[in-house]
Amino acid sequence: MRFIEVPLPPHFPKRWPTVYAARFATVSTLGTHTDRANYIKKSGSWVLLKKWLSNTSGHKCWYCESKSTRAPFDVDHFRPKLGITVDGEKLTGHNGYYWLAYEWWNFRLSCQRCNRPEKDDTETLHGKANEFPILNEAQRCAIPTGALNAELPRLLDPCVKEDGELLAHGIDGEVKPAAIADTWEFQRARYTIELLGFNKWNTPEDKRSRWQTLATLLNLVGDTESAAVSEELKKYISSDQEYSSFFRSAIGTHREKTWVEALL
Template sequence: MIFIDVEEVKLKIKPTWLAAARDVKKLLSAAATAKERKRIIDDNSHLWRELKTILASVSHLKCWYCETRDHRSDNAVDHYRPKSRVAGEHHPGYWWLAFDSDNFRFACTYCNSWRNGPEGTAGGKQDYFPILAGSIRAVGPESILSEEVPLLIDPCSATDVALLWFDETGQASGNPHGMEFDSAAKQKVTESIKYYHLDHVPLVEARRRIYAEVLKICDDADKANKWWNKSREQSAYDGYREAMGRLARSLKRENEYSAVALCAIRGYRATSDAARIAFEYLNR
């Protein structure tokens, strides 16, 4: 998962869309029943779909939750806080945020919808939105959202994104370098892996391949540099420069699973000079 700045989204939204969304929000606020609110939301669902291209563009067409880019999938605009109901609870859903662009996330099918995967995995955000026990669930526009603590890692929160880590097996886990700064970190990671289906086997395998590829590039760079320092052969130096360029490119945000590449480099920097240099100087 990479950090997504919602301000980038806002800058691309046309004033006409904002005006239309404001009008619908007024209708929702005036609705007398939940049934009427649902009708208004359904009748105007085209509004959030109109922003799908913008949402996709800020993540380079990658799912905001898992960093997968699947051109064959009908990716969706997910509502981070569910718009119509909260699964497992007697809750009307965050209907007042149904047309708030800050609540939109670009999501692939496996992160957004409940699916059973191979080897017994299952997950998908759907209408689930667990919060920390003891925090106050928002129930209407008068509620204070900051009083509830979501347990689903939000790609639009830099501190949330920092909680995730990926190891050489491709599995997601808690970041060993930063879990202590958030007392709910362990729960957030556990719930996010489950509801974003981050343990989906094909996804884990894809991350494992990226991790292994990055470590190999580090090894290639280290070997080329060692030979250059010993032989002063131009071909060795060229090989070192080429490998370091590949490491720099692996960290670019537009690459699938760039967060995995960063974890690989960060975890390998105590062993590899190339990884250390890439992490300290190329991680921009």
């Protein structure tokens, strides 16, 4: 997970402000959850921002940094719009953050593996879907005037720089909590890794395979910088490179080389 700094308006696609105003106004007038749900399900206008969101991350999933080459990305609502689950159980008495259904700052570009429920080979379910636990349920907002800042989400947010720093990337390709065990920060990191399946679907193996080539180049070059190798490494730590956080960490294991330290 790499920090995503979303460009502020007026960088929206031209149609979005008009569409947003109409959708938000309509949702605000609907008095029942059923009416709101029916309207929102039929009016998923946030797809208009998918390209904009993709450009912001260098065409990578905001959560796992994968590039979705075989399936389209989803526009995830960080705070679920029409219902909430906590550890797989539906949260009673809360119908989701419907008033945020069209707020651009609640959108996160997500690969389908991170967003959609799917079981791995051990029958463990992964995927964010409507999961959104917080530290203290008493602080959860249930109405538009609630204080969202009082909520402390368990799920790490790619739009919060400090959240990405709670994840560590080993040269084995796995993502691990970077915080001290038994702390809230550790719980958040471990929960996010498991929920989104960061270490599933052969992802660590894929990362390791790519890293082996770079590691060989680094060992061959040694302490003397090679312009060609430097340029290759720069590609892997670029913000638009798939799994760039992993490659930055892996390349950092050679930072005793002065020229590598300068790259990082």
